[in-house]
Amino acid sequence: MDTDRQATITVPAAAPLCVPPRRGRPRSEAAEQAIFAAVERLMTEGGTLAELTIERIAQAAGVGKATIYRRWANKEALLVDVLVxxxxxxxxxxxxxxxxxxxxxxxxxxxxxxxKRSRWVLRVVLDQMHSMPALKETYYEQVVLRRREIMRQVVERGVAAGEFRGDLDSELLCEMLIGPMLLRAVVWDDSPLDDPQLPATIVDSLLQGLRGQAHRVGAA
Incomplete structure (x- = not known):
């Protein structure tokens, strides 16, 4: 097989952000960057979405609350932009x-x-986004669905090439592959992610029972 060939994966284009039109005086790039940086910094310090108030964000960014509200209708709209x-x-x-x-x-x-900040995002997605429907919907459509489609296409390409059995449930296999990573990132704090061989270990452990006949060890 040509090892220089890269896989061609077709994914749906990201949907536009559900953010209300921004009105008022011309946008200040410096102020906007300060607001983004403040939210990211507060996120890495932990806490919940409820604790991440506009007041705290404005104070951390060194801007007034009005500066934030000129750009975003509410905290949920701001967090949509930040998470994406x-x-x-x-x-x-x-x-x-x-x-x-x-x-x-x-x-x-x-x-x-x-x-650290990515782990916080994962915890928010799994635990707190139910309280902010627009935030949950946007993250799911622009991030979760896109990445799931990429993995699904890889699995289906493996089936077509004879790497995997033809009777596989591709969605279930994707969940089986993703599950251990999510558990280690969000639930099991005593299960480290710092082993660079972990992804290969997970994939190969599953594939030992999923390989197509042409790819079994010792096959002619």
Missing amino acids: RLEEPEPPLPGTSARDDLVVILDFMRRRGLA
Whole structure:
């Protein structure tokens, strides 16, 4: 197989942010960056969404509350912008095999889990976003669905190539791959993410029971 070939993954375009039109005086880039930085800093310090008030954000950013409200209708609209902004782009996939692509995807999740602010975002997504429907919907549409589609296409490519069995439930397999990373990042604090071999271990442990006949060890 050509190891220089990269996988071609088709993902839906990100939906536009559900943020109300911004009116008033011309936007100040410096003030906006200060507000973003303040929210990110407060996020890494921990706490809940309820504790992340406009008053605290304004004080941390060194701006007045009116400066924030000129740009965002409410805290939820601001957090939509911040959370989407914090998400790093997905890494390019090597395309050498579905197995290798899955390892890259899981390693991306592992590295996100090691970042303090990314871990906070994951905790918010799983625990607190139910209280902010617009925030939850936007994050789900722009981040969760997009990444799930990337993984699903990798799995289906593996099935088509004979790497995986043809009777696999691709959605279930994706959940089985993602689950250990989410548990370690959000639930099990005593299960580390700092082992760079963890993604390969997870993928290979599953694939031992999922490989197609042509890819079994010792097959002609």
